[in-house]
Amino acid sequence: MKNTNSILVSFFLGIILFTFTFCSDSNSIENKPNIQALTESWEKVIPHQELPEGLSSLSAKQCGVCHQDHYKEWQQSTHAHAWTDLQFQAELKKESSPFMCINCHIPLQNQQEYIIEGLIDGDIYQPVKRKNPKFDKTLQQEGINCASCHVRDGAIIGPTGTKKAPHKTVKDTKFLSESLCISCHNAVAVITPTLACSFETGDEWKAGPYFGKENCIDCHMEATHREVMKGMGERPSRIHNFAGSGIPKFDTVTTNIKNGLEFYPKLAKNIITLYDSISFSFKVKNEHAGHKVPTGDPERFFLIIFELKNGKGEVVASATERIGEKWQWHPSVKKLSDNNLDPNEERVFSFSHKSMERGKYQLSVKVTKHRMTKKTAEYNGLGSNYPTFIVIFEERYSVLVK
Ligand code: HEC
Ligand code: HEC
Ligand code: HEC
Ligand code: HEC
Ligand code: HEC
Incomplete structure (x- = not known):
């Protein structure tokens, strides 16, 4: 993972550079916007994903037609509400919330209304955006859905690459490992003087006694043995409710509790x-x-x-x-x-x-x-x-x- 200090330093440098370019720009005659590329990992979205062969939609609801248990469990997870969550929506509406807030909550480009092409003068509050012609609102409402974790490069990524599936399936256990979780569950940065990100779950795990023994998936996706589609026969599987703190998000949705x-x-x-x-x-x-x-x-x-x-x-x-x-x-x-x-x-x-x-x-x-x-x-x-x-x-x- 990235070094905290270097992120902090680069942010402060960013602020200094920003002030500098701003001042020099106002003196220049041309005033042509200086568009800078996105650099930090959380500024970038997962590129648009095409539909894997054998499927008619990327939506969790569609996956749920065959993978019924997985779908029901996922619906109870906060992942399924990462976009619709009232607290998230309230915070997103604040002027202080920059464009990249959505990148871990609706991680696929397919889920985002706009394509961000760069930042004017590197300023996170001045993204250069254009409408995403392939924006899919159904996928957006689903937050962190099945496709967020399972669809890459026109295939379903799974733990075995089974040939029994009607969809194109590729085995990639390195991708479907705790590093997938940590890509969102670890971010430490002071983004502006009044805005900071501080999720250090990945670093805390790496520094602790469970590292190398039990990972995020072992504890948050309980192992079981079951049919992952009716009539297909039992196989090793994992519960998909991502139980966490257990404090409900809505008074209408039951979440699953874990106590430490x-x-x-x-x-x-x-x-x-x-x-x-x-x-x-x-x-x-x-x-x-x-x-x-x-x-x-x-x-x-x-x-x-x-x-x-x-x-x-x-x-x-x-x-x-x-x-x-x-x-x-x-x-x-x-x-x-x-x-x-x-x-x-x-x-x-x-x-x-x-x-x-x-x-x-x-x-x-x-x-x-x-x-x-x-x-x-x-x-x-x-x-x-x-x-x-x-x-x-x-x-x-x-x-x-x-
Ligand atoms: C690097 C990925 C990432 C980015 C970028 C990100 N979030 Fe999150 N967000 C998370 C994760 C992971 C959680 C869940 C943390 C947990 O439960 O421990 C979360 C949870 C939340 C929650 C729910 C908090 C709670 O107590 O359940 C809100 C609200 C939220 N984020 C708002 C934002 C806003 C506003 C921004 C932009 C400033 C943002 N997020 C950017 C990863 C991210
Ligand atoms: C028409 C039914 C159907 C649909 C729709 C479907 N799947 Fe599957 N899927 C299967 C079957 C059947 C298997 C193989 C089951 C077995 O191994 O016992 C499978 C296997 C898988 C696996 C395991 C692959 C591995 O490597 O072991 C994953 C992951 C998966 N599907 C994800 C998805 C996702 C995500 C979606 C939606 C984008 C989806 N599936 C839609 C029927 C379906
Ligand atoms: C040894 C088992 C174990 C491992 C390994 C583990 N967790 Fe947890 N996790 C728990 C328990 C238990 C809780 C419930 C804590 C509580 O609220 O009392 C929890 C809570 C959480 C929460 C909810 C936040 C909160 O404050 O309650 C998040 C998010 C989370 N874990 C993510 C992760 C991620 C990401 C990893 C891997 C880097 C991970 N966990 C590794 C057992 C584990
Ligand atoms: C946050 C990431 C994440 C989300 C969201 C997610 N999965 Fe998974 N899924 C995984 C991981 C990781 C594994 C592999 C676990 C392992 O190594 O055994 C997995 C395994 C599977 C498997 C293989 C059999 C099993 O149960 O282990 C199927 C089928 C599957 N997922 C379907 C789905 C469906 C359907 C959805 C949406 C309703 C979904 N997943 C949502 C991370 C996710
Ligand atoms: C695309 C980004 C992303 C990925 C990948 C991801 N998460 Fe999350 N996770 C989030 C966000 C965002 C939330 C909080 C949603 C909210 O509260 O609105 C969350 C919530 C959680 C919670 C519930 C916290 C609570 O409040 O109880 C747990 C547990 C959790 N994630 C575990 C995992 C595990 C385990 C993996 C890997 C298999 C994983 N996550 C992969 C972004 C992600």
Whole structure:
């Protein structure tokens, strides 16, 4: 992968160069636009793909006529909603969002309305575009569809190159490997002073204990044995729902959940004497994820909420811990802190309350997983029923003070 520093340096150089060309241009007599070619990988789209022999459409719906299970599973993945997602659409409409935002969300040229031919003065906000005569709106609505991962150079790319398929099929296990996932799930760049990309899932995996043992596909595409088309006989296959954080995107679509964290609660004693202290420790371990938790979008976070209530149900003490990154977005973008859990890392959170009076108490612990804050959801106009979090652990303990 690319070196972060060199990307940062080249972006800063880009900004300096941009200022320079802008100034010198305004003094020149001709004022002919200086069109520069696209250079960064995420500026480029996957070129137009022709229909493989034996098929009548590239759309997932068509693949689904034969590959019914794959289609149903994929429909439940966020990949299927990478374009229609309300949050994505809201962010895309902002003036600060440059043209290349769509390249990982609708990656094929067939899915994009315009062909980008270059950038005026290398400015990402001044793309030179023309209408794509082969634009297919159905494919666009499908986001990251079957063809995004399986169609290249007039053939279906598969793991075996089977001759049983009615469509032209080519075996390419190197292409269908974790590097395909990482081509979208890793991007680190400060694009403008107030716009940054920070998905480091690929780098986190490469630096961690799962590298060389289990990859993205092993964990996110569960192996199974089944017919991939009715009547064709069973074969090795993989579940295509790409289960992830599990925080739903819409209140109407079920997404599939994966949890990375395990919790080990420990209450020192549940019967204590007058004026003694209650002491509770809560160990959290990233036991199942091959990368940090949370990973990907820097807006994700977890909250661990402790609450101690007396016999009347009144809260006598509470505390909240947070796992996640903190960023400053204005006036310039900067990561302020990051306490995400590395693979296998464990952290103990303690909660205690001193000088307890006689009576019955209830201690509760709740862990919530958040896609974004309520404030961000409101800021993006996502509406009050757009789901922003789920509860992944909840437990209550009784304590008696004698
Ligand atoms: C008319 C039915 C039909 C349609 C439509 C169809 N497929 Fe297939 N496909 C098959 C059959 C049959 C096989 C072979 C099944 C087997 O190996 O048991 C197959 C195999 C595959 C394989 C595995 C290849 C390998 O190397 O093992 C992939 C991947 C695949 N199809 C993807 C797609 C995609 C993507 C689409 C839509 C663009 C699609 N198929 C449309 C019937 C179809
Ligand atoms: C050892 C298994 C494992 C491996 C390897 C792995 N993941 Fe994950 N991944 C998980 C688990 C478990 C979660 C759920 C984390 C959570 O929300 O608690 C997850 C979550 C995610 C998410 C959702 C983001 C989030 O914050 O929850 C994305 C995206 C993701 N993984 C992508 C990848 C990619 C890309 C790779 C390969 C570079 C990869 N994963 C490798 C197990 C794995
Ligand atoms: C994000 C990428 C991605 C998307 C989207 C995707 N696939 Fe796959 N698919 C893969 C990978 C990777 C493999 C190979 C896994 C392996 O090596 O065993 C695969 C394998 C397959 C196979 C071979 C049998 C099996 O189950 O492993 C079929 C058939 C298939 N995909 C069909 C589809 C269909 C149909 C769709 C759309 C409904 C689809 N895929 C969407 C990545 C994708
Ligand atoms: C063309 C770019 C692209 C490719 C290739 C790709 N992804 Fe994704 N993936 C995305 C985008 C974009 C999203 C988020 C969509 C959204 O939230 O609207 C996503 C979402 C996910 C999620 C769900 C995260 C969550 O919120 O729960 C998982 C898990 C995931 N991808 C795993 C994979 C794996 C495994 C592969 C490789 C087989 C892969 N992806 C290949 C772009 C891609
Ligand atoms: C290099 C590929 C890439 C580019 C370019 C890209 N994205 Fe994404 N985007 C992703 C991936 C991968 C995910 C899923 C991350 C995850 O779930 O961990 C995602 C998820 C999202 C989400 C959903 C966040 C969530 O919490 O589920 C939004 C909104 C989004 N992107 C907006 C944008 C905007 C706006 C731009 C342009 C500034 C952009 N994307 C450019 C790869 C990309």
